[in-house]
Amino acid sequence: MSEPPVDPDIDLRVPAQRAELRRAPWSTLAMVALGGMAGALARYGLGLAFPHPPAGFPWVTLAVNLSGCLLIGVLMTAITEVWSVPGWVRPLLGVGVLGGFTTFSTYVVDIGQMVIGGQARAALAYLAATPILALAAVWAGSAATRALSGRRGERSRL
Template sequence: MHDPVDPDVDLHEPRQRLELRQAPWTTLAAISAGGVSGALARYGIATALPHDAGHFAWATFAVNVAGCLLIGVLMVAITEVWQVHHLVRPFLGVGVLGGFTTFSTYVVDIQASLEAGAPRTALVYLAATLLAALAAVYAGVRLARLLTRSRRAGETR
């Protein structure tokens, strides 16, 4: 037997079996719609905050850190706080936040800084983005749990 595509899918639960049968088109549509939204938001920020090669890419940095913070909040919200429609995670997590964040541009920005003769900027940008993104996910999870503690405590009583 093959493992399910999504590790949190229980094939013994009828609703989730139905979700898998419907998943290809509805899930792809949700991801696509979310991805368009996220990518447009990222494009708007990159256009508003342009940078020259060799300079710190503040727009990409801000987008990636904000996206990581939001993914931390989202995962707590949809796995610990609310029961949501099965397309919320693909739409918001994979689509919107996947389209919004851009770790491929992060790598291109590092390469552009190196080619522009700014290795120090490239190294600072590389390390700062990595550390800030990881800290942002952690902060998003902690913040969401803190803000929803009373709600979750009320449900366990």
């Protein structure tokens, strides 16, 4: 099994790089905000298009989280191992769009609603399965990107 992608930009063991995080430039924050708005609006639109009853199984939330995690695996592998991209790509697409699209807070609310609605077993299954499936989706996205790019397990620092 190949290793997960490594963020080549920040090493939190290096004091100067920790300080860099505290000085986040406004342009980076703007990229995160713009991307987050787009991702959250996409998730909200899917929730409106495919609503579920409060105690029903939250298929849309599960699909959003799993597809978002798959895309995070694709994106992070692509921009750390396959392509050289400008510095604003990760904040815009990774933190912003995909961070705003995925919704693990709604996942927790859905679990509570399922329990209140008498669906404790389904809630427990959802509680356990979601993080496992989400990690598998990140791995699958990363592995597929490496396979399609011909970088099977290679690690390049761009």
